[in-house]
Amino acid sequence: MYIYSCMKAKTDRLLVLKQIIETQRISKQEDLLHRLQNKGFELTQATLSRNLKQLKAVKIPDSEFGYVYSIPKNGSILPVEKPKHLDYQSLGFKSIANSGNMVVIRTKSGYADRLSAIIDEFNFYEILGTIAGSDTIFAVLREGVRFQDFKNALILNIPELREI
Numbered sequence: 001m002y003i004y005s006c007m008k009a010k011t012d013r014l015l016v017l018k019q020i021i022e023t024q025r026i027s028k029q030e031d032l033l034h035r036l037q038n039k040g041f042e043l044t045q046a047t048l049s050r051n052l053k054q055l056k057a058v059k060i061p062d063s064e065f066g067y068v069y070s071i072p073k074n075g076s077i078l079p080v081e082k083p084k085h086l087d088y089q090s091l092g093f094k095s096i097a098n099s100g101n102m103v104v105i106r107t108k109s110g111y112a113d114r115l116s117a118i119i120d121e122f123n124f125y126e127i128l129g130t131i132a133g134s135d136t137i138f139a140v141l142r143e144g145v146r147f148q149d150f151k152n153a154l155i156l157n158i159p160e161l162r163e164i
Helices: 002-023 029-038 045-054 112-122 147-157 159-163
Strands: 058-062 066-070 093-099 102-107 127-132 136-141
Touching (some): 002 029, 002 045, 002 147, 029 045, 093 147, 102 112, 112 127, 112 136, 112 147, 136 147, 147 159
Antiparallel strands (some): 058 066, 093 102, 102 136, 127 136
16 A cells, blocks of 8 residues: 555656656756645655656756756757647547556547557556557556556656546
C-alpha cells in the first residue's frame, strides 16, 4: 500500500511539475521547488533534479529570464505549442485493461499500429515493449511495475487519456 501511495504521489508530482514548466517561465530550480511545495508536495532539491531528468527537462534561452525550463517535444529542445485540444479518439483509443504484467489496449480498427508506435516513441521505463495488430495493442510491463504506473505514464505524456 505504501509503495502504491508513493508511486501515485510521484506521478501526481510529475504531472504538476510538467504543467508548471509548460505554463510558466521558470528559470531557477528553487522556484520550481517552492511552487511544488506550495501545492502540497514534500520533496528535496535532489528529488526535483531526478524528476526534471525523468521529464527530460532542459533550459532554453528566454529574452526576459535568461534561461527557462522546457520539456522537449519530439526530440526538439525548442518549445512547441501544444495543440489546444487533442481528442484521444483521434488516436483510435477505446479501452485499456490488464492481467498481471500484461496490458491490452483496444483501438478502432486500423489504429493499433499507430498508437503502439506513439507509445514506443515515449520509451516508457514501465514497459518492455508492445506488439500491435489491427485493433489491439499488447504491452508487457517490467517486473514490479504496476498497471496504474503504466496508466500514469500514459497520462503524463498524453494528458487527454486522463479520462481512462
